[in-house]
Amino acid sequence: MITIDQIRQRLILEIQSSGISQREIAIGLGVSEPTVSQYMSGRAMPSLETFANLCKLLDLDPSYLLCVKD
Structure with a gap:
């Protein structure tokens, strides 16, 4: 379970x-x-829209970040 x-x-x-x-x-995320510091500390998670833009900004596969792929 993820x-x-x-x-x-x-x-x-x-x-x-x-x-x-x-x-x-x-x-880059607007x-x-x-707010980014809160993401880093674990006190907050990005919204779905921000998450998608973060994946694009960092050139990451969203399924990797969501632990669907290794």
């Missing part, structure tokens, strides 16, 4: 390894830097 914690951990790992700053991600 858990939200597994998804959150992949999201954090991919943001950290992207080499893109939180500021650049915030600008959200504030504190």
Whole structure:
């Protein structure tokens, strides 16, 4: 069974390894830097629209982040 914690951990790992700053991600997504910080800390998860845009920004397969694929 896939858990939200597994998804959150992949999201954090991919943001950290992207080499893109939180500021650049915030600008690219149209959200504030504190919002991206909340994604990184696990205090918040992006909306579906923001999630889709984040996948595009980071050039990631959404099914990987959703733990459907390894």
